[in-house]
Amino acid sequence: MPELPEVETTKNALSNFITEAKVIEVEIFKEELRWPINNNLKSDIKNSIILNPFRLGKYIIVPTDRNKCLLLHLGMSGFLKISKKKIKVKKHDHVKFTFLNTKHEEIYVLYNDTRRFGFIDYFDNDKLNEHFLIKKLGVEPLSLDLNTKYLLKKFNNRDVTIKTSLLDQKIVAGIGNIYASEILFLSKIHPLLKVKFLDKKMANRLCKSIKYILKKAIDKGGTTIKDFKNPDGQIGYFKQDLLVYSRKGMECFDCEKHIKMINFSGRATYYCKKCQGFEKKFLKEI
DNA sequence: CGTAGCGCCTGCCGGC
DNA sequence: TGCCGGCAGGCGCTAC
Numbered sequence: 191m192p193e194l195p196e197v198e199t200t201k202n203a204l205s206n207f208i209t210e211a212k213v214i215e216v217e218i219f220k221e222e223l224r225w226p227i228n229n230n231l232k233s234d235i236k237n238s239i240i241l242n243p244f245r246l247g248k249y250i251i252v253p254t255d256r257n258k259c260l261l262l263h264l265g266m267s268g269f270l271k272i273s274k275k276k277i278k279v280k281k282h283d284h285v286k287f288t289f290l291n292t293k294h295e296e297i298y299v300l301y302n303d304t305r306r307f308g309f310i311d312y313f314d315n316d317k318l319n320e321h322f323l324i325k326k327l328g329v330e331p332l333s334l335d336l337n338t339k340y341l342l343k344k345f346n347n348r349d350v351t352i353k354t355s356l357l358d359q360k361i362v363a364g365i366g367n368i369y370a371s372e373i374l375f376l377s378k379i380h381p382l383l384k385v386k387f388l389d390k391k392m393a394n395r396l397c398k399s400i401k402y403i404l405k406k407a408i409d410k411g412g413t414t415i416k417d418f419k420n421p422d423g424q425i426g427y428f429k430q431d432l433l434v435y436s437r438k439g440m441e442c443f444d445c446e447k448h449i450k451m452i453n454f455s456g457r458a459t460y461y462c463k464k465c466q467g468f469e470k471k472f473l474k475e476i
Numbered sequence: 477c478g479t480a481g482c483g484c485c486t487g488c489c490g491g492c
Numbered sequence: 493t494g495c496c497g498g499c500a501g502g503c504g505c506t507a508c
Contacts, residue, residue: 192501192502193501193502196501224484224485224502224503224504248502263502263503264501264502265485265501265502265503266485266500266501266502266503267485267486267487267500267501267502282486303485304485304486304487305484305485305486305487305500305502306484306485306486307484307485307502307503308502323503323504348478348479349478349479350478350479350480354479354480357502357503359502359503366501366502367500367501367502368501369501412501413501435501455480455481456481456482457500458499458500478508479507479508480506480507480508481505481506481507481508482504482505482506482507483503483504483505483506484502484503484504484505486500487499487500488498488499488500489497489498489499489500490496490497490498490499491495491496491497491498492494492495492496492497
């Protein structure tokens with residue numbers, strides 16, 4: 191479900207509701223996620239004050255005034271429900287947090303993850319950068335760290351397809367399967383192009399497209415394909431802006447050709463053969 | 477070392 | 493209607 195824009199949307203909602211709020215209660219209903227929820231969480235975080243949450247790649251970090259932080263990852267199917275009204279606990283709700291905000295209103299936050307590919311961690315603030323997952327992350331796509339030069343350096347001599355590279359969180363953090371297809375369509379680059387063949391012009395287009403697509407998706411509150419909802423129950427409106435993803439067989443918006451769907455590395459990839467064509471010698475053997 | 481592929485989970489949808 | 497295979501927004505681990 192969540193790629194950078196959905197995680198950003200979630201983080202912003204969390205920020206609006208619980209910044210400076212006090213943790214009143216933590217209830218863990220099902221600790222099994224990708225890894226079991228850190229047991230210290232329940233007792234340790236109680237009575238902490240929440241500082242401003244932020245995002246790194248697809249991770250949400252919630253720091254507290256006790257130099258600890260909560261790390262949230264939503265996996266494939268995770269999402270948060272945030273409300274000022276009591277929320278009934280449902281299937282696949284793993285944790286429920288109760289906060290008291292500065293207006294002395296109770297805020298409820300539920301972490302729900304059907305497929306359990308997400309996880310929650312809790313540890314010392316100063317350990318964040320050396321956290322085994324965080325330390326691997328590449329540059330933030332919306333920062334100046336992501337530029338043409340950086341991409342060319344990372345792609346130099348590598349024998350991987352551009353689609354695979356966009357999904358590689360060690361290069362750029364936050365792009366997932368939907369936005370990878372979208373970005374490549376906008377860049378007019380074939381998903382199976384080996385990155386070592388990427389020239390400066392293409393890298394420049396790619397860089398601009400990454401920033402453009404992600405920004406636009408954030409503005410629209412993310413993409414709702416199946417059941418993604420923002421924490422306040424709103425769906426994301428980027429779906430109607432999707433150029434190729436989930437449009438197999440439909441007409442390309444730029445030419446009369448039909449959108450292709452291929453499957454490699456176990457993931458669906460959508461593209462327009464005409465708009466994203468390139469010389470056959472560059473094509474990876476399928 | 478870098479890369480490809482598997483497997484983790486549950487639910488839903490389309491085809492028979 | 494019911495069953496079954498395929499598929500789903502992520503990512504760590506293992507084998508090569």
